[in-house]
Amino acid sequence: MARFILIFATLLLVLFSLEQLQVAQQAFIQPFTAGLALASAALMSPFDANLLAHGRVLSDARTGFAVSIESGCNGIEASIVLVAAVLAFPASWKLRLITVCGGLLAVQGLNILRIVSLYYLGLWNTEVFTFAHLYLWPVLIMLDVLLVFLLHLHFVRVRLD
Amino acid sequence: MSLPRFFPTVLALLVPCYLFWYLLHPWIGNPLAWVLDVHLTAMMPGLVEQVGGDGVNVLIYSTYSEVNGELTRLQGSEYRVGFPFNSRILTYALPFYAALTLATPGPERLDTLFRGFLVLLPTIYLCALGVALQAMSAGLGDRFELFGGNDIIRRSLVALYYQLSTLILPVLAPVLVWAWQSRDSTLFVAFVRPPRSDRGVPEAGKQV
Numbered sequence: 057m058a059r060f061i062l063i064f065a066t067l068l069l070v071l072f073s074l075e076q077l078q079v080a081q082q083a084f085i086q087p088f089t090a091g092l093a094l095a096s097a098a099l100m101s102p103f104d105a106n107l108l109a110h111g112r113v114l115s116d117a118r119t120g121f122a123v124s125i126e127s128g129c130n131g132i133e134a135s136i137v138l139v140a141a142v143l144a145f146p147a148s149w150k151l152r153l154i155t156v157c158g159g160l161l162a163v164q165g166l167n168i169l170r171i172v173s174l175y176y177l178g179l180w181n182t183e184v185f186t187f188a189h190l191y192l193w194p195v196l197i198m199l200d201v202l203l204v205f206l207l208h209l210h211f212v213r214v215r216l217d
Numbered sequence: 218m219s220l221p222r223f224f225p226t227v228l229a230l231l232v233p234c235y236l237f238w239y240l241l242h243p244w245i246g247n248p249l250a251w252v253l254d255v256h257l258t259a260m261m262p263g264l265v266e267q268v269g270g271d272g273v274n275v276l277i278y279s280t281y282s283e284v285n286g287e288l289t290r291l292q293g294s295e296y297r298v299g300f301p302f303n304s305r306i307l308t309y310a311l312p313f314y315a316a317l318t319l320a321t322p323g324p325e326r327l328d329t330l331f332r333g334f335l336v337l338l339p340t341i342y343l344c345a346l347g348v349a350l351q352a353m354s355a356g357l358g359d360r361f362e363l364f365g366g367n368d369i370i371r372r373s374l375v376a377l378y379y380q381l382s383t384l385i386l387p388v389l390a391p392v393l394v395w396a397w398q399s400r401d402s403t404l405f406v407a408f409v410r411p412p413r414s415d416r417g418v419p420e421a422g423k424q425v
Contacts, residue, residue, distance in 0.1 A: 057400075072385065076377055109398055134385045191235070191309040198313075198375065200390040209409035 060144050067140035077202060089130040092164070096125075096171040114175055116181075123175050131167035131197060136161055138201045147212045161205040166200045220408055226320040234312035241342035242271030245311070245338075247302045249345055250275045257349060264353060264361065266297060277349055278299045288360060301305075307344045307387050308338055314391030314400065321395070323402045333394045340390045345383030351377050 074080055097109035106117040126210050138159045142152050147187035170193045178185035238245075250270030256266040257277065267278045281288045291297060318330050323400055354361045354375045359368075384422040399405055 068385070071375060072381065075378060081293050128380075128384055134388075137385065137389060190303070193233075194229065195309065195313045198392060199224065202392055203220070203224060206409050210220070210284050213409060 060146075063144035064140050067153060068136065071136045072133070072136045073141060081127065082084070085127055085130065085132060089125055089127060092130055092168065092171065093125045093162065096168050096175070097169065100172055100175070114171075116179055118181065121179050123171075123178055125171060129161050129171070131170075133169075134163050134201050137198070138163060138204060139145055141201075141205050142208055145209065145212070147208070148215070149214070151211060153206070155204065155208040159201070159208075162204055163197065163200055170197065219405070223320055223404055227316050230316040231312065234315040235309075238309065238312040241398050242305060242308065245341075246270055246275070246293065247273040247310050249304055251310075252342055253277070253345055253349060255348070261353075264357065266291070270304070273303060273305055274301050275349070279353065281332060281357065281360065288357065290307075292342075297397055298356065299371050300349070300356050302348050302352055304345060306383060307341050307348070310341060310387045310391045313388065314395055317391060317395040318398070321399045321402050323399065329398050333391075333398060335365075336394050337390060338388060344382035344386050347375075347378040350381030371398065 075085060079095045081143065087206075093109065093112045093114060097107060101107050101109070106197070108115045108117055112125045113122050114125075116207055139156055140189075174185060174189050179189050238318035250268055251371060253275060257268055263278060264280055266280045269276050269278065279298045279300065280291055281289050281298045281326060282296060283289070283298055288298065311334065314333055315330060319326055323329070354372055
């Protein structure tokens with residue numbers, strides 16, 4: 057347990073520090089965030105003729121309401137927590153790789169749902185948008201990470217059994 | 218309790234836990250502002266005059282005023298430059314932890330909850346310190362001095378501390394505290410922990 061905590065904390069700090077570097081932001085984080093906005097817009101535009109997408113900004117042509125997807129809203133931090141936890145826990149590298157790939161898909165899939173939901177919540181009510189954005193969705197994303205990690209632990213156990 | 222039942226239970230419990238937290242927030246936000254006031258005025262008497270709050274927003278009053286866009290030392294009763302932040306962006310760790318703990322089977326849930334809060338409240342304070350330092354670092358510019366040293370390194374460390382305090386710790390700390398407290402619960406033992414034979418001889422009296 058102590059070994060897991062030590063490796064997890066070290067990996068978390070290293071990956072998080074790397075993410076904050078200017079070069080990482082420009083080369084990976086910002087293009088990735090723009091890609092998330094594009095994917096969200098691609099999902100929404102068939103059902104919403106008023107949606108405008110430009111760069112990381114999604115806006116409504118009727119009301120002028122707009123959301124900008126910024127660093128911190130892109131699910132990268134949750135992904136870092138997941139990767140650090142999976143790599144720190146003793147398991148076969150094949151299982152770790154499967155969990156990391158599946159987990160990242162799960163986190164980013166939920167994050168796109170988050171972006172879509174926040175956009176429409178913001179159109180409807182600013183207070184509800186603020187509540188969901190600042191307090192609720194971070195918890196739901198972390199629950200997603202926790203679910204993936206607990207399933208990973210379960211599969212490790214099944215293999216040991 | 219299995220994982221397929223655990224997660225819906227957590228989601229259901231989030232509703233009352235968030236409701237309590239939202240309504241009772243001044244009981245958390247005001248003490249947080251008081252503790253920050255004691256520590257920041259002692260740590261940085263040349264920068265911080267006072268820390269106040271309204272139960273949700275914490276406001277750090279600096280020892281500077283602003284005249285024609287320039288920061289100047291307070292001379293008398295001018296307006297002070299202040300740095301507000303929303304303490305709820307840190308304290309939502311409490312309802313999250315409460316929902317996880319109450320959804321986990323085991324004895325003495327309220328006692329466990331209380332002990333978990335005793336760990337989380339100092340963590341929230343450390344996060345608030347990170348937010349306060351970043352607010353002052355950004356707002357006071359060259360006048361922000363802390364522990365001496367290289368300005369660029371200091372600013373980078375403060376920025377990293379801030380990012381950790383807002384993006385990682387409020388959601389990760391509750392999970393870590395819950396996982397540690399629940400490691401012997403039926404949820405962990407039945408579903409995720411390795412079999413006993415891989416962990417040595419079972420301890421007498423432990424619930425399996």
